[in-house]
Amino acid sequence: MSSKNKGDVRSHFGLTSLPFTREIPVERLWPHSQYQQAATELKAAVEERMSAAIISPAGTGKTVVLRALKAALPEARYRVHYVKLTDLCSRDFCKEVAVALGCSPAGYYGALVRKVQDRAQALLEQEGLRPVIILDEGHDMRPEVLAILRVLTNFEMDSRLVVSLVLAGQPSLKKTLRREELESVTRRLAHYASLRLLTRDEIRDYVRHRLSIVGADHEVFDDAAYDALYEVGQGNLRATDHLALKSMEHAFQAGHKAVGAEHVTTARTKVMP
Numbered sequence: 001m002s003s004k005n006k007g008d009v010r011s012h013f014g015l016t017s018l019p020f021t022r023e024i025p026v027e028r029l030w031p032h033s034q035y036q037q038a039a040t041e042l043k044a045a046v047e048e049r050m051s052a053a054i055i056s057p058a059g060t061g062k063t064v065v066l067r068a069l070k071a072a073l074p075e076a077r078y079r080v081h082y083v084k085l086t087d088l089c090s091r092d093f094c095k096e097v098a099v100a101l102g103c104s105p106a107g108y109y110g111a112l113v114r115k116v117q118d119r120a121q122a123l124l125e126q127e128g129l130r131p132v133i134i135l136d137e138g139h140d141m142r143p144e145v146l147a148i149l150r151v152l153t154n155f156e157m158d159s160r161l162v163v164s165l166v167l168a169g170q171p172s173l174k175k176t177l178r179r180e181e182l183e184s185v186t187r188r189l190a191h192y193a194s195l196r197l198l199t200r201d202e203i204r205d206y207v208r209h210r211l212s213i214v215g216a217d218h219e220v221f222d223d224a225a226y227d228a229l230y231e232v233g234q235g236n237l238r239a240t241d242h243l244a245l246k247s248m249e250h251a252f253q254a255g256h257k258a259v260g261a262e263h264v265t266t267a268r269t270k271v272m273p
Contacts, residue, residue: 012252016215019248020241026071030209032202035061038193039068042166046073046132049161050190051153053138053177054168059238060195062168066134069166079129085137093145097133097152113151120163131163138169143179150184165189197235200227206237207244220248221259228264232272242271 010018029035038054042065045052056062070080081100088096094112095105103119105112120131138146153163167173167189177186198206204226211220221229225247233239244259246267251259 009248009252010214013220013248013257014215014217015211018245019210019214019216020245024210024213026067028213029064029068030206032206034195035064035068038065038195039072041191041193042069043072045191046078046130046164046166048190049130049164051149051163051165051167051188052191052193053166053173053189054193054195055171055174056195057197057236058170059236060197061237062136062195064237065193065195066136066166066168070134073132077128077130078132079123079127080132080134082134082136085135085140087140087142088145089142090145090148093141093148100133101131113148116152117162124162132166133163134166134168136168138167139171139173139176140169141173141176143176143182146176146182146185150188153188198237198240199235200230203230203233203235203240206240210241210244219258222261224261225259225264228261232264232268239272243267246271 010016042052042054046069054062054065066082070082073080081097083096083100085093085096091109091112094109094116097116098105098112098119101116101119101123103115107115123129123131133152135141135149149165149167153161153165165188174192176182177189207221207226207229208216221244229240229243229247233243243264247259247263250263250266251257254263256263
């Protein structure tokens with residue numbers, strides 16, 4: 001959507017900014033119980049100096065939970081580092097973690113592991129900050145790379161808990177973690193959180209919330225449009241965001257003040273294969 005169209009859609013529906021984008025402050029995220037519960041559970045694991053995982057299908061809100069978790073950990077006590085993973089080899093994975101922690105990514109694999117451990121220990125002992133490393137897109141990690149997590153959390157022959165890892169990924173990650181050679185990694189994850197797709201009523205509440213925080217003072221979607229959003233998006237947050245915004249664009253182009261099911265149906269062909 002061009003900048004002109006963005007502005008036109010906003011003014012057409014009487015909004016202060018464009019809805020359904022990722023540019024939303026943590027405090028204005030939709031306060032649904034399943035996201036709050038998952039964030040609370042992960043926070044409890046970190047506070048106990050343990051590691052945890054959140055494993056759910058794509059688009060169900062893992063990023064929402066991770067953002068809420070980061071915001072809930074006091075900056076005076078924790079140093080949170082975020083690493084978005086791709087299909088990396090062991091050395092490249094260690095380089096990414098090293099950069100996130102603020103140390104040099106140069107060196108061979110063994111040296112990088114020591115750098116990461118030394119930096120994590122320095123944060124705790126010299127600055128009084130507990131390192132928390134969020135590893136996103138964990139389903140893309142190779143088994144041999146996942147195995148490194150045991151090494152990264154091993155301090156003084158496993159007698160100290162220095163780093164907390166929060167591993168996030170899609171359901172295939174769970175299958176990988178069940179491999180026999182990764183049992184030691186799996187046992188280090190003290191809690192597994194998960195998310196489900198939203199119900200029809202929850203999708204309506206979610207869409208209304210996203211519109212209310214950008215100034216909507218009236219119903220932008222009619223009842224049939226809400227039903228269509230659910231039927232097409234199947235309760236997936238990310239799919240609903242894309243579909244809702246594109247539907248509003250089509251309603252604007254047609255000169256309609258409310259989004260109907262026909263606009264959702266048209267939008268479907270533009271945002272889904």
